[in-house]
Amino acid sequence: MTHAGQRAGGTLPSAGSGAADGTTADEVLVVIAEMLRNVIGDDEILVDSVTMDTSFNDDLELESIEFVALAEQLQQRYGERVDFVTWISELELDELIAMTVGELVSFVARCLEA
């Protein structure tokens, strides 16, 4: 989760009302994309879309502190159902650096299904 330079291209999908309590992977993807819009700020996001293959580091160039902010928003939304901190602590650093949006989405969806 390193940093900087110019973020690459497009717009994020919009979180519609149907995603408000969504627990499927597609619905969680929309929720996370909306959270990323809040964390990063609209004017910095130039990407066409956030997909399951989007990398936090290489594609979004998310700073580590922005990832913490994203995690906090996830915790606020999903509460104790999603133990984000423990999951992160069990990953190796190279896995963290290479993490895609899809990996986070899958983790959240698994927790919500449990």
Next chain:
Amino acid sequence: MPFAEARGLRFHLQEMGSGTPVVMLHGLFTGSLASWWFTAAPALAGAHRVRLLDLRGHGLSDRPADGYDLATMTDDVLELTADLEPFGVVGHSYGGLIALRLALTKPDRVTRLALIEPPIADRVEVPPRSGGAIPAERALLAETTIIADLEREQPLSDDELAAIAVPMLFAFGSSSWCLPASERVRRVLPSVSCHVLEGGHALHVDARREIAALLVDFLGAPAPALLDGRQVPYG
């Protein structure tokens, strides 16, 4: 987002876990509370109320033009922890210097000090920096007095180091520019645990699980599953 107003600034904080309090302080420039959030903090949260702070000018905290000297930043931390009972402190690099100053000036507030790569060799060293590796660092260098503040700082004396009464632990990276400080620790504080682990100045990253294991052991937590069964590398 958890923010706190202190000393006319807005500071970003995060907490995890419950139990006896531990405050974790990051290093300067590229550091933020994420430095610990991604490394040792989750392991400590198994038995502690861990408070992570973004120091002034860093992470999501406000970035004032000045006040990056040890006295001012120590006062920031004191105010941001005033609601806690006496706490253990973990500090990386300059965060370790703040921790030492806390223990010297407010010994009643600090129970233990774990210092990872504190730059306490016989003179304060500020590695040359050009440009900045990340936007936050570039902004710090361009918009604040941080370098001048650091260059004015006087190193702790041997007497000051020896006067710190709380239990301490030091860890240094085998390839770090801070490594000479380990010699001073062993000379001035011969009975204090001083570890050299494989890694550089970002030792909490380079030796992430080893540092987590050391901290969990030192701060008095049961070893959680997070530590992956690794042995604490004393020595």
